[in-house]
Amino acid sequence: MIGTTEIVNILDRSEALGKMILQSDVMEEYNSSQKALNEDKESQRLIKAFADIKDHYQDVQRFGRYHPDYSVIMKKVRSTKREMDMNDKVAAFKIAERNLQKLLDEISQGVAMSVGDNIKAPKDGAALSDGGCGCGSGSGGCGCKAS
Structure with missing residues (x-):
């Protein structure tokens, strides 16, 4: 019976924490920037345009430097990404996304430390890492090495 009561208590606290996150200023900023970006x-x-050129980049990447369009595609990927990143809505969304990830990482660290010192928790968005490509495409695991 004690185990069941403890589990119910943990679930209640988890649900309350989830509601607090959903009602936070950080989440509100994330949602509003995402809506602005989508609209x-x-x-x-x-x-x-970036997603399209990235698809072409992946085709070229199979052959690497030996592909005749390698240099052209590499430059095009970088310039298209730069143009996308310089857009105000994209930049605002990326900032809001980083802030939300930071909040979630801090909460994960707090929960892990409350359980024990040997419990590992994600840091700096490591749980959602896309392999370190740095493209910021949000697609996850894109394999892009062009940034």
Whole structure:
């Protein structure tokens, strides 16, 4: 019976923590920046252009430097990404996304430390890492090495 009571207590506290996160200023900023990004036609055009060139990049990457379009595609990926990153809506969303990830990492650290010193928790978004490509595409595991 004690185990069941403890589990119910943990679930209640977890649910309360989840509600606090969903009602936080950080989450509100994330949601509003995501909505603004999704509704902005120019931002969506830039994101689509980057996704399209990234697909082409992956085709070229199979052959590496030996592909005849390698240099052209590498430059195009970088310039398209830079153009996308310079968009105000994209930049605001990325900042809000980083802030939310930081909050979630801090909470994970707090929970892990409350359990014990040997419990590991993600740091700096490591749990959602896309392999260190740094492209910021949000697609996860894109394999892009162009940044």
